[in-house]
Amino acid sequence: MNKRSARLTRALAATAILAVGVALSGCSSSGAGAASDRPAGVIHVAIYGDTANKVEQQIADTFNKTSKIKVVLDKIPGANYQQKLQTIISTKSAPDVFFNWGGGSIAQFVNAGLLLPLDGFIAQDPKLKSSFLPSVFNSASMGGHDYGIPMRGTQPVMLFSNKQVLAKYNITPPTTWDELLADVTTLKAAGITPIALGGADQWPTLMWYEYVYDRVAGPQLFDKALAGDKSQWTSDASMTALKDIKQLIDAGAFGTNFDSVKFTDGGSPKLLRTGKAAFELMGSWNYSTQQAADPAFAAKDLGYSAFPSIAGGAGNQTDLAGNTNNFYSVIKATRYPNTVRDFLKLMYSDEFVKAQLAIGNLPTTTNTVNFLSTAASPDYATFQYNLVKDANSFQLSWDQAYPQTASTAMHTAVEGYFAGRLDAAGFAAAMQALPIK
Amino acid sequence: MTTLAQGKRTSRRPGGPSVGRPGFAWAVPATVFFGLFAIVPLVFVAILSFTSWNGLGTPQFNGVDNWVALAKDPVMIQSLGITVVLVVLGIVTQTPLSILLGVWAAGHQKNRAVLSAICFVPLLLSSAAISVLWRALIDPNFGIPGELPWLFGNGNLLGSQAGAIGVLTFVGGWQFIPFHTLIYQGAARAIPPVLYQAAQIDGAGTVRSFFNVTIPQLRNSMITSLVLMLVGGLTAFDTVLILTAGGPGTASTNTAYYMYQKAFLGFDFGTASAIALVLAVVATTISLVVVRATGYDKMRSTQEGL
Numbered sequence: 001m002n003k004r005s006a007r008l009t010r011a012l013a014a015t016a017i018l019a020v021g022v023a024l025s026g027c028s029s030s031g032a033g034a035a036s037d038r039p040a041g042v043i044h045v046a047i048y049g050d051t052a053n054k055v056e057q058q059i060a061d062t063f064n065k066t067s068k069i070k071v072v073l074d075k076i077p078g079a080n081y082q083q084k085l086q087t088i089i090s091t092k093s094a095p096d097v098f099f100n101w102g103g104g105s106i107a108q109f110v111n112a113g114l115l116l117p118l119d120g121f122i123a124q125d126p127k128l129k130s131s132f133l134p135s136v137f138n139s140a141s142m143g144g145h146d147y148g149i150p151m152r153g154t155q156p157v158m159l160f161s162n163k164q165v166l167a168k169y170n171i172t173p174p175t176t177w178d179e180l181l182a183d184v185t186t187l188k189a190a191g192i193t194p195i196a197l198g199g200a201d202q203w204p205t206l207m208w209y210e211y212v213y214d215r216v217a218g219p220q221l222f223d224k225a226l227a228g229d230k231s232q233w234t235s236d237a238s239m240t241a242l243k244d245i246k247q248l249i250d251a252g253a254f255g256t257n258f259d260s261v262k263f264t265d266g267g268s269p270k271l272l273r274t275g276k277a278a279f280e281l282m283g284s285w286n287y288s289t290q291q292a293a294d295p296a297f298a299a300k301d302l303g304y305s306a307f308p309s310i311a312g313g314a315g316n317q318t319d320l321a322g323n324t325n326n327f328y329s330v331i332k333a334t335r336y337p338n339t340v341r342d343f344l345k346l347m348y349s350d351e352f353v354k355a356q357l358a359i360g361n362l363p364t365t366t367n368t369v370n371f372l373s374t375a376a377s378p379d380y381a382t383f384q385y386n387l388v389k390d391a392n393s394f395q396l397s398w399d400q401a402y403p404q405t406a407s408t409a410m411h412t413a414v415e416g417y418f419a420g421r422l423d424a425a426g427f428a429a430a431m432q433a434l435p436i437k
Numbered sequence: 438m439t440t441l442a443q444g445k446r447t448s449r450r451p452g453g454p455s456v457g458r459p460g461f462a463w464a465v466p467a468t469v470f471f472g473l474f475a476i477v478p479l480v481f482v483a484i485l486s487f488t489s490w491n492g493l494g495t496p497q498f499n500g501v502d503n504w505v506a507l508a509k510d511p512v513m514i515q516s517l518g519i520t521v522v523l524v525v526l527g528i529v530t531q532t533p534l535s536i537l538l539g540v541w542a543a544g545h546q547k548n549r550a551v552l553s554a555i556c557f558v559p560l561l562l563s564s565a566a567i568s569v570l571w572r573a574l575i576d577p578n579f580g581i582p583g584e585l586p587w588l589f590g591n592g593n594l595l596g597s598q599a600g601a602i603g604v605l606t607f608v609g610g611w612q613f614i615p616f617h618t619l620i621y622q623g624a625a626r627a628i629p630p631v632l633y634q635a636a637q638i639d640g641a642g643t644v645r646s647f648f649n650v651t652i653p654q655l656r657n658s659m660i661t662s663l664v665l666m667l668v669g670g671l672t673a674f675d676t677v678l679i680l681t682a683g684g685p686g687t688a689s690t691n692t693a694y695y696m697y698q699k700a701f702l703g704f705d706f707g708t709a710s711a712i713a714l715v716l717a718v719v720a721t722t723i724s725l726v727v728v729r730a731t732g733y734d735k736m737r738s739t740q741e742g743l
Binding site for chain 2: 114412416
């Protein structure tokens, strides 16, 4: 008996761990209840736990000085943020306000009727909307309602480069696709990986699709596909975009071993920093990544430019892709909506903007421009701010725009086409199979 | 160990039937614990596998939809194959090395104690730490492959299925061989020297003794180690998550990792529960079959007649 149960225990251990979690959250999920069930005297704010928390703490402290109802920050360690949120958000222990990425990261909660439309707040204080750049604000709006107030900073994707390498081979950052292809040929002949790519992380690969599709087809193609028009993926524009990507891969732009390289463990940034690669397409956080590893390199030799245009394409060269911003969204069951509204007002305050700029984030409020000179690296902040301000469209990263349920299959398709396992038709079919709700 | 327990029981038996075997009450704590943390969740998982649930609101029953979809899911079918390959490769590579190391480490010389202590270091590390460590070591540009291009070519170890599975097997071996070595070391130490002396008198050399005395004596330990490898291999997850993330594509997605993907990346808890149930049933069946087929459950000692 004991031996057998020991065997069974072992066999079931993994299952049990998953199951306990599921069962417990299942038990408590009935308690999403009324405002009166919620803790008295405080509002809980769930925040992605990382080094930027010191600013969130500072803002909460400022707010708590004058408010009778206090803000409590719940810092959730970064890597599993979305999972943790998903398991608590329909329970009694749900936060009143929570950090998110807009778009697909909150779509499920909106569909489940858990979020408070902020239209009422905005009617009471129009500055809650007018103080933010519209291309950013809109990525947390759904079905004509606004669900998020921008916080932290915007993270557009840019083409980073190693200035020393470019100078050595007499290259300037490419403004057209043809220039990029020519640079690739030059660099490859010199034995340098033209473009560093953390292919093992998959999302860095996705950035190439986001930009090439935009430049070739304009932002409409993706928007229509996301709205349900799956024929977009097999359209001529889509096929042209895929052909362009293929051309770049076949030219040897990414080297041969990008499938084993990661951004997240420092592999691809190091390629760029050490001059083994000349370019890297990456989110704006690449600056602080490089700065943390080698401040002198970030200050002197790290170049950045907008994504090149593609001749004959429908996209505007000012179009951006990336994480438009982080947002605070509000739970419908919150006990103190007025307190929440007043707290959210701080997200366009001068204090907030200055504190974010000081740690390298770039808020997207209209008053940000007044403080750009106080940023950690003013040139970089100004360049980014102008990119975002002038953007014709700001495409939210595809894996954030689609619902979470689509992310694995999307990453697999993106990686498969780059590695040559999928052809253009196979990629289109995989994208068509993604759930959009 | 088994002999020892049996020996005690036999010697006590004359004292009366009441002191023979402990009553059911002794098993209550274990049974309650097992019921609460294994059986109850298992029942929940079984129920969830017939529902559609994303973690928000109430699970909706959807009949056998999850199961039908899973049976047709090419990734699921492929993942079962990959799981089998990983388990078999794990057993084939780890068992011989563990036996050799274990038998060697069973000697009593001082240097062996020091060397085996070093060899056991991986046992002290968590598998997450081991995976992160190896992920950095196999970086194609800045890790070992970057330094040894004549051996690794362009270092794209994780770019092919064979490479990814090779890496998983290697790191699995590095991590678990010390553990199984420990099992064999203990077992080899327990072999009575009289057997070797008898073999020596009969003219057996070191090699002959190893195959005719040591290996048969390690039989029960081998089965223990085999079952642990089987069940551990079926549920291997952390190394896959950190080293390959199931890639390239889905080429190293084993069933346990696919379950994680469905549950915590895709928030499809219904399908994930169905996969979990498949894993639980397969793991239980395989360990039962192994135990039956090898006669382990007969609790026979390898030292009967000594």
